[in-house]
Amino acid sequence: MLIDRARNILLWLALSLLAACGGGGSQTSEPPPPANASLAVTLSGLPAGLVAPVRITGPANFSREITQTTTIGQLAAGTYTVAASNVVSGSTTFVPAQAEQAVAVAAGATATVTVSYSALTLTLGLREVARFNGAVFALSPPGQARLYIVERAGRIGILDTAGRMLTVPFLDISSRVSTQGEGGLLSVAFHPQFATNGFFFVYYTDFQRNIVVERFSVSPNLNLADATSGLQIISIPHPNFSNHFGGLAAFGIDGFLYLGTGDGGGAGDPLRNGQNVNSLLGKLLRIDVNNTTVGQRYAIPSSNPFVGQSGRRGEIWAYGLRNPWRFAFDSSGLYIADAGQDRREEVDIAALSQAGLNYGWNTMEGTLCFNATSCNQAGLTLPAFEYDHGPTDTGGCSVIGGFVYRGKAIPELAGRYFFSDFCGGYLKSFQAGGGGVRELANWGIPNIGNVVSFxxxxxxxxxxxxxxxRVHKIIRTSAPRS
Known part of the structure; x- marks a missing residue:
């Protein structure tokens, strides 16, 4: 009897558990789908060596990226999505026939799918938007669609949203600007909070050949600066020669103001300013111009590499430069186009956080020894990209640095750095990555003439x-990608 009672209790417990698990056993969980299916993905229409990322997603949170023809095994049965993007190589865009494909994969079987690419050639052209006598730079302030164009003689004009140059200059300081040699009003930098504080900074040379950076404010009339608001931020003596003034003031992504100064002029840097870290010439400087007062025109960021070091100027961010006429910031790094002496032009690329780099001048000209008696390359950062002048400057004579393209009108160009050459008069680009550059492209635009800036x-x-x-906008002249 005790055995029968025990058996009844166990039976009652078993029935109770079945009921608790869903209706007395009337519902059972589905077994997982067998992982014995396969998907063969074929990529076609791409040149050898070109990487084309294709993303495959499917059941059980499956996700994988492939870059070549592949068969993926041990898959669960179900529907998979194969997603392909455009692939850019130089001036050619490879477009998939279908951006997304849904593929049903049956248990125990192999499904196939082909991602077919076709080539579309991107061509660029120029559209003239303004003519401004002696134009050397153009930039839009934060939050504005208007383009401010810098004239070397000492004026800044405004190209409005209708494409018209305003007749009255935004700023005219021609009475204090010297255009001797390579001097003049060379650039403008708008404060990141320009929309609220109205501050902008100009980089020019005065009649004593000093490099001057001065801050101005916009007036209540947004078409005019307050010419009486000038506050000199820094004056760098440049007494000996009338060339190699550098020329750019620009705010970095960190909010500090960077200045690219030339080595002081003279062939071969006779004063050795490029390697002299107690001189502000031949350098990229970084200063803090926020909360500027008459008593303190700028502060030195504590993260600058030579702060507090005897015999080294704290303003220096990088050195060993000859004439960094133009440089540019991008999420991919800092690009410095440094004009060479007789043989090589270079573009130096560094991470935004890399401080204290020595780019080698006048020990090196690009990757060539310039000063053969002391060509010690220890501690030098050699260029990421360079080119030779060639016979009679057929390859160029002075690099003109531009910007990394981040616009929306020509998305194929994203991440490509554009540059030119004063003598070459061309439009070229490359993409940085992996410690070097790739996809060097010459966009084949004729008749630009002598290029001075971007x-x-x-x-x-x-x-x-x-x-x-003449100021030209770079535009697409081929059909846009679909």
Whole structure:
């Protein structure tokens, strides 16, 4: 009897557990799908060696990226999505016939799918937007669609949103600007909070050949600066020669103001300013211009590499430069186009956080020994990209640095750094990555003439400026990608 009672209790417990698990056993959980299916993905239409990331997603949170023809095994049965993006190589965009494909994969079987690419050639052209006598730079302030164009003689003009140059200059300081040699009003930098504080900074040379950076404010009339608001931030003596003034003031992503100064002039840097860390010439400087007062025109960021070191100027961020006429910031790094002496032009690329780099001048000219008697390359950072002048400067004579394209009008160009050459008069680009550059492209645009600078608006679109004062916008001339 005790055995029967025990058996009844166990039976009652078993029935109770079954009921608790869903209706007395009327519902059972589905077994997992067998992982014995396969998907063969074929990529076609791409040149050898070109990487084309394709993303496959499917059941059980499956996700994998492939870059070549592949068969994926041990898959659960179900529907998989194969997603492909455009692939850019130089001036050619490879477009998939279908951006997304849904593929049913049956248990125990192999499904196949082909991602077919076709080539579309991207061509670029120029559209003239302004002629401004002696134009050397162009930039839009934060929050504005208008383009401000810098004239070397000492004026800044405004190209309005209708494409018209305003007749009255935004700023005219021609009475204090010297255009001797390579001097003049060379650039403008708008404070990141320009929309609220109205501050902007100009980089020019005065009649004593000093490099001057001065802060101004906009007036209540947004078309005019307050010419009486000038506050000199820094004056760097440059007494010996009338060339190699550098020329750019620009705010970095960190909010500090960077200045690219030339080595003081003279062939071969006779004063050795490039390697002298107690001189502000031949350098990239970084200063803090926030909360500026008459008593303190700027502060030195504590993270600058030579702060507090005897015999070294705390303003220096990088050194060993010859004439960094133009440089540019991007999420991919800091690009410095440094003009060479007789043979090589270079572009130096560094991470935004890399401080204290020595780019080698005048020990090196690019990767060539310039000073053969002391060509010790220890501790030097050699260029990421360089090119030779060639016979009679057929390859160029002075690099003109531009910007990394981040606009929306030509998305295929994203991440490509544009540059030119004063003598070459071309438009070229490359993409940085992996410690070097790739996809060097010559966009085949003729008749630019002598190029002096680039410009950029708030949409990230780029402009190229000729010595003749013509300002051109870089545009697409081929059909846009689908």
């Amino acid at each position: 410009g950029r608006d708030n949409d990230g679109e780029l402009y190229i400026i000729g010595q003749d004062g």
